[in-house]
Amino acid sequence: MSLRYALLAILRVGPLSGYDLQKQFHQSVGHVWHAPDSQIYPELRKMEQAGLIEGEEQARGERGTRRIYHVTDAGEQAFAEWMAAPLDYQRVRDPAHLRAAYLEATTPEAARAFLERHIEVWRGELAQWEGELTHIEHLSNPMLVRRLEVLPDDDRERTIEFKRFAYEGLVERARIEIAWAERGLALVDRLDA
Amino acid sequence: MSLRYALLAILRVGPLSGYDLQKQFHQSVGHVWHAPDSQIYPELRKMEQAGLIEGEEQARGERGTRRIYHVTDAGEQAFAEWMAAPLDYQRVRDPAHLRAAYLEATTPEAARAFLERHIEVWRGELAQWEGELTHIEHLSNPMLVRRLEVLPDDDRERTIEFKRFAYEGLVERARIEIAWAERGLALVDRLDA
DNA sequence: ATTTACATGTAACATGTTACATGATTAC
DNA sequence: GTAATCATGTAACATGTTACATGTAAAT
Known part of the structure; x- marks a missing residue:
């Protein structure tokens, strides 16, 4: 579940499109928590369904669109709760x-x-x-x-x-x-x- | 796939029952590569199907049985191949x-x-x-x-x-x-x- | 008799990996 | 016009986690 909070951590800085988020991700938190695009986009959709973020469709050119996400109050709260909750350590597998x-x-x-x-x-x-x-x-x-x-x-x-x-x-x-x-x-x- | 080779590494020392193997595992390689019993027993079955190990059913008491596994030639070879093959590094996720x-x-x-x-x-x-x-x-x-x-x-x-x-x-x-x-x-x- | 150790799993779920898929827009 | 980059995923598979499930045998 850490991916969700890694994404929230970035979005908390300010609203971003999925694409920009993914780019920021790979240049920052991605160095600590790797995830491919194919995991990021679906996770954003799930986070929206869970009410942690909201996306607004934006026109781009004549036909293109992109979705700008921002963190909701529920998202801020979820992030705070995760930060305060004990981390679950995975067993060693080296x-x-x-x-x-x-x-x-x-x-x-x-x-x-x-x-x-x-x-x-x-x-x-x-x-x-x-x-x-x-x-x-x-x-x-x-x-x-x-x-x-x-x-x-x-x-x-x-x-x-x-x-x-x-x-x-x-x-x-x-x-x-x-x-x-x-x-x-x-x-x-x-x-x- | 490392679990398979961790198990092979133990069995190479000598034949063991699934149960003894599991105990040895938790006391040795398990410190480097954790796996629960619920993963070990099925993996042993799969390894047997793949011809890497062979199990012989042994009577235990009047009704009980246990399965003693030993490494086959194919198993030794698979272990040697794994040791010589490049390790696949997982991306960081910390x-x-x-x-x-x-x-x-x-x-x-x-x-x-x-x-x-x-x-x-x-x-x-x-x-x-x-x-x-x-x-x-x-x-x-x-x-x-x-x-x-x-x-x-x-x-x-x-x-x-x-x-x-x-x-x-x-x-x-x-x-x-x-x-x-x-x-x-x-x-x-x-x-x- | 009862506890401890022996003995072996199944099932449902979550997470992550890999490969593939598609099209629009902008800069040159 | 063509390449880069913007934009967003799906599908199939592998691996690992958690909880549950069941019974036998030996030791006290």
Whole structure:
């Protein structure tokens, strides 16, 4: 159900069309909670049915239309309730560490390929999250700036600090994944010698 | 599909009944890849249909029966192929960091409750993984010992080292989650003052 | 006798993935 | 005129979650 609240979090900044929302999503919250377009559009419809958001059809050109969504009071309340409710933690399900525990069952080459890919994947995530961190610190994220504009002074620091906090956590996580896989490569080399 | 290979990894050590397998699972790989019994038993049936394992019905008492599974050649091959194939990484979907990024939208009390729960959850995982690490290092994990017994000398060190490597990674991960949430608590205190 | 452990699932639901599908509008 | 980007999905499938369901055997 987190997708719903990730979308609400973006719409709370201001009304957006599904398309614009989806773009903002991929550039911001999408780095923490991925979802494809094919999940976003239907979810918006469901949220509208649930009364959390309202969409207004807008003409675009001669025949085209688009739907501009905004958060309702019920939506604001639902978001607040979600923020205050305990998060439900999923049980661990970690394919990379599962495989790492059985690397003796394959060749050193396959083990290296696996670890190198791990490094590559997490470097990608790291780059995304470091980029976001920079945007937060330099106030160069347009969504964040729009949000700050409508916020009382007191809330601005809080808003920035919590975003920084979240992304710092992600950056650290990516770094230890990379460091871990690099140690793994060294281990493969040692055992292969 | 990782569940299938997690189960194969255990069965490769030696034949087991579904029930014993499930118990071993929860005490070992289950710490890395959780699955409830209601997923394990049907998956074993599917694996049998796919020819990866074979089960033999065994009498137990007067009326009871149980099914003892062992890995087939096809199963060994499938495991080897999975180990050599690229892992498919799931896109990020991290509810805790998602919420952390919007903590300004709730009360300091709710923020603290969230972070304290985060610490509690990860302390639980940490304890599991540290326990496993100890068992690996002291060779006090029965599954590992049984595995080592049937392995040539050369493979023993590798087997132990890779398990240690995997669990060390998990332990580190848990530690940074805890440290991160503790920093979050300090941040909430600072902003609340 | 009663509890604990053995033994094995089904059913309904929620969530997420992948591939496919379609058309309009704007900028060059 | 053609490419990019705007705009919005459906359908089939895989995976995982939760709650429920049932009975046997061994230990105290």
